[in-house]
Amino acid sequence: MHIADGFLSPEVCVATGVVAAGALAYSLRQLEQTVSSRTIPLTGMLAALIFAGQMVKFPLPFVPAYGHLLGGVLAAIVAGPWAGCVAISLVLLLQMALFADGGWLSYGANVLNMGVVGSIGGYAVFAAVRRLVPGHRGIVFGSVVAAWVSVVAASALFCIEFALSHPGGGFSLPTVVALMTSFHSLIGVGEALITGGIISYVVAQRPDLIDAAARPAGAVAGVGRLVGIGSVAALLIAAFVAPFATEGADGLEAVAKQAAFDSLEHPPRVLVLDDYSVPLPGVGLSHQFWQRLSVSVAGVFGTGCILGMTWMFGRLVKRTLPATEGGHGG
């Protein structure tokens, strides 16, 4: 997940650095102004924990490889979005300064993608799901959905940064987005499983640790609902509608054109079926095909996994929490 130096142009590094510094400064201010001075050691400890947790290997099912925790959403749920963002930034800086993981110039972009979007954005999604699903089950559902969304959103953001770094640089942006997001939707499934597993264990053992922090507080609650519902909707739309809507390399233009003219003449469904009947291996592998296929795979697979996981965690939580349900919903 760490962006190495060399992928982003210095201009983009500076721009993302400025945005990340602003967000980080705001988060730090929020931390310092919290009522309880407890958040300061909590944030540092959480950063140390996530650093260590990222080194624990999780065996992946069916393939002989390992996955690991990223932790943005986990940190945000345990300590709140601002502390989560700061904790992830601390982890990223330590990894950069101890192991050279993640580029020095790309630090801003990494903070933006994983700390700001991963933690604050992830928390917004989490808060939105918590509104919809009450009780401890909502906490676990929320963590699963937010973890997946945060990973995919971070990868999409990386693609945008990458595209801005290489204007007119010999690749098609929608396809790169499609490839990156479909690849990261798999990583996201791992992250969602790990985060959901950890959160459901903690909720079962020490619900008090999560409850205090998971109460959507102040500004984030309101913004969280909007951003959360918005981003979930946007992702679902991106996953399901994007392959049907983007025609050709220039997606936006195509959408506009289609919306204006094409849809009047013939519905897009037909058009897509026409295209899909073409590809034979090696012959018709146009980039549109790759693009549609991977975006669809990302969307359908990701959404299916999320549904499956929420169902599974629902059962797990139901089993481990006989009586402590209810009374926590917003």
Added chain:
Amino acid sequence: MSHASVPILKVEHLSYRYPTGQTALTDVSFLVGMHEVVGLVGPNGAGKTTLLLHLNGLLTGVRAATPGPATSPEPAHAVEVLGMQVVPANFPEIRRIVGFLFQDPDDQLFCPTVGDDVAFGPLNLGFPRDEVRSRVSRTLEAVGLTGFENRVPQQLSFGERRRVCLAGVLACEPDLLALDEPSSNLDPRSRRRLIDILKACQAAQVVASHDLELILELCGRVIVLDQGRIQADGPTRDLLSNERLMRSHGLEVPLSIQYGLEAGVRPVSDP
């Protein structure tokens, strides 16, 4: 020396429940005089640490209603340090007076270097930088770690880390020390060194420990705590040699009493 005219610590009818509803302390009352060293013994879960955490306001229990006829509403605060109630307004002053040594040195050693850590307390008390520096070197010398200012905690042994913690507490020059298991996990030499440091210390002390030999050696008076209540309070030798009392609260008569060795006198010659 015990029960001097102005007690440094006064605990009256202190009761505390955990947030989970479990009772931790019930109607605990005792006084600690100036320069008095009091032992606090009892089985695991007796409430020793919980009681210590009340001494500087880290936990705030309630004053239990006194049994008998209802009197005028009592002040709600059960703990007083040098006549000051342990309430948030007094916390800065009380935390200067009461020094707290935690059981796990890693909980207390949170700064990147030994020097920073020992300086943490004095800096918070607002002393000028020069005074802080001299206090750091003075207290490090007192615990036998002269010149350790730039060492990092993860490279120290357990005993050294505990002594750095003690230095961090002593640097605030407290008048009352709350010590939670000061000798746990120490090898005999580190334990002996710690006892010597504590003996040289002028502050009043409340020592919670399972190490009854240490209690016998350090404390003139001991409080037996079990199930959140004070079960006995009196001279150390009398209580610790009372076999029935010790047995019934999960403790043992120390070997040095069983075998008639005087506390503090080491029969084996020390090279």
Added chain:
Amino acid sequence: MAVDFLDRYSRGSTWCHRWPARLKIVLTLAVIVAVVLLPISLWPIHGCLACLIFAAHAVADIPLSYLLRRVALLLPVVLLMALCVPLSRGFSGGWELASALVARALLTFLAALWLVNTTPFDRLLAAFRQLGMPRSFVVLLAFTYRYLFVVFDELARMRTAQRARTFGRRSPWAVWNSTVQLVAMLLIRSLNRSERVHQAMLSRGWQGEFRTID
């Protein structure tokens, strides 16, 4: 100690290790910016920079095997990302950009690796503060670095205990489950510890503001 991998070579004593940290940060960043800014068509310059970086590693006594191992770990990720470019055009172009990306990523990585392996973290931290990083962030970084060692020790102890209790082959599900439990337990313990650390800070008069001796 289980965690000496955190600073393996940075506590060496070569000529490079003795340079001031600020100078090394500025030098490394200059090399990185040069690698990123120069067009890849000027490849001889990149080659010279590569030689410079390797020479610096050699002077700092950083073994080649370590460099190769780290590069071997980084390379798959970089290749995968870079391959997205030609893949997006059905392998009909974009190879120049992809190879430029790989070359730049490797060179900048090696330069950064030299910096972090010649400068211990506490020196870097002091340099960060001198270079204007906000004090609260520096303090948090120092705190996190301090507790990395404690958390890693705790993790190692828990793993040993877990290994002592498990025998024979286990199903992937059981392995997964026990790993989740391991991290979750570590989380709970760390949160409990942060509570105790907070109490210890309050006990020494902390009121939410960090002061430093210098």
